[in-house]
Amino acid sequence: MRERIGNLEKRNVDGEKRGLGNYAALLFWQARRQPQREALVIDDESLTYEMLWQRVASMALAASSLGVHGDVLVEADDFLEQAIAFLALQAVGVRPILLHHGMRPEELQAILQENHLQGIWRCRSGGVQLFDASGLPEQPHEETDILGVLSSGSTGTPKVMYRTYESWAGFFPVQDEIFGIDGETVLFLQGSLSFTGNTNSWLSVLYEGGTVVTSRLMRCHVWEELLRCHAVDVLYLVPTKLQLLGRAMTAPYDGLRMLFTGSQLLTPAMLRRLQQLFPAGAILLYYGASELNYITYAICEDPDRDSSNLGRPFPGIRVSVGDDGLIYVDTPYHVSGARIPFTVKDTGHLNEKGELIFGGRRAAWINKGGVKLSTVRLELLLKALPGVADAVVLPVKDRLRGDAAAAFLVAEKGEGEQAIRRTVRQSLKPVEVPDSLIFLPQIPLNDRGKVDRNALRRLLASAGA
Structure with missing residues (x-):
């Protein structure tokens, strides 16, 4: 009976939170409910829910006084400023779209023009905010959109995709149970909030009333200190960052109960290392997309499992594969306008x-x-070779010679390039051997923690390959 009453109370609270309409209202709800609970820890700075709401309310007043309206890009290099702007603009009925870091002025103008946005909200050091209006007319929305997210822009100008509050918040009760996120959670993540994986994870903890810990620094020893200092029990990092953390940590951390990751695959070597470092934690690999939320997941217990196995669908999500070999997803949780x-x-x-094999x-x-x-398969084969610490493969299109493969490799410390080249030729089938092998000290990452494939393409072009 007590369990049934507890479940009923949770459903009632979930219903109340899902009816709030936007994430600024959700923060205000949490700030009234538990004002002194830590909401965000960023390196040596800590904000309670009440303190975070005060910062959000202050920026909301500034945005209102400047007449900010419509669909607006947010330019902020700092995680905290991104978070505050994201919530403050929603508080005044503006749809924020967080920019990727390091974008050029011409790229910003292209995004504004091609997506018909009303301007850029710029967060400057010292708490100064500026609004540069574009002069473009405000676009109508058929759905109750409250925010926008950017596509990666790897093949052109990033596109804006809009979301309703329900499209994320409606799925939080399902995903949070699987990821082990609740009101007592202390979750560590790192990187820009323009990456929807980070945004969704942060908002899911906000939904439950837990704490998010992060760092402005790409320094794994700082991340490890934060894990231990704040008793982090849930970890979310993309595999490229997990690999960096795995190399840097010198001692296991047994306070973690859940590690979830996605956007790239986990190799057997990485799984073994993560199991050594986090002996008490479950390791969960998910498959998702900015357009569709989470699709499938797998608990990775056996390090020798098929690395391409992305597990079974989340509850309520249907996955099929068409005659064209493409993966199709039927879900109520998606960006506005997506055809299901x-x-x-x-x-x-x-x-x-x-189970879905990717x-x-x-x-x-x-x-x-x-x-x-x-x-994907070539990358897994290369990463499994002795002496190879990391690998990325890009297709190279050539109208005269046909398709080719270019591989970017990071050698293990002390390993020679010539020896690795011989191993590649001896271990792979002749047709699988990349046409170009380029060795790098490390694979370049973008601000979302993903492989910067545009940077690799530029390297390939400069090498004349």
């Missing part, structure tokens, strides 16, 4: 257990002399 079932042009298949993005497949090669 939706595909992001990823390929794969479902095994006999109903084949990679359709555009990333290579047709080499009539043989179709998955860059």
